[in-house]
Amino acid sequence: MDIAEPACLAAGLLSLARQQVGLTQTELAHRAGVQQSVVSAYEAGRRQPTVPMLLRLIRATGNDVQFRLAGADETIRVAPATVPADRAATSIC
Numbered sequence: 001m002d003i004a005e006p007a008c009l010a011a012g013l014l015s016l017a018r019q020q021v022g023l024t025q026t027e028l029a030h031r032a033g034v035q036q037s038v039v040s041a042y043e044a045g046r047r048q049p050t051v052p053m054l055l056r057l058i059r060a061t062g063n064d065v066q067f068r069l070a071g072a073d074e075t076i077r078v079a080p081a082t083v084p085a086d087r088a089a090t091s092i093c
Helices: 006-020 025-032 036-044 051-060
Strands: 063-070 073-080
Touching: 006 036, 006 051, 025 036, 025 051, 036 051, 051 063
Parallel strands: none
Antiparallel strands: 063 073
16 A cells, blocks of 8 residues: 555544544544445545545544645644544534
């Protein structure tokens, strides 16, 4: 799996965020208001989420994503969310 591929990057970020908080795919799906099969497809790289959907799913774990891309110095980090968990499933703002 090539992490440079967008679907692989999304899959890795989503899987990492979910596993960091000990959620199953079913639990994450329930929090985000999607079916478990959607989470599974995204994590396996069979489907690519839109950016708003990826953020919605990651925020549903209680995490947030911060990106800093600058030439060869890339930083992709999953960090604690600033959005309250009760808003995560309904709003990505």
